[in-house]
Amino acid sequence: MLPDMNDDIMLPPQDDPQAIFAFAMSFNGYEPFGSFEACAAAAKARRRETLEDLRNELFFACRASRHMGDDGYVALYAELRPLFERMLGRAR
DSSP states (O other): OOOOGGGGOOOOOTTOHHHHHHHHHTSOTHHHHSSHHHHHHHHHHTOOOSHHHHHHHHHHHHHHHHHHTSOHHHHHHHHHHHHHHHHHTOOO
């Protein structure tokens, strides 16, 4: 049996913007979605059905926050974290 790669995902604390940013940027949404446009469309769709969906949405929010000079991704992470935990099979 192959190891579950999800076991390697370490969720950062909700009160650590730098750790949230680093976690978000450890996933490059452009690769699985194939382009900036596809990555953006997937993030804006907010499907939230897979870990890839969640990681992409957070990745894209961090990219946008970097360009806008804000920390809007922190609130998004607080919203997404329970979904991450559920998908990863972890209790709070």
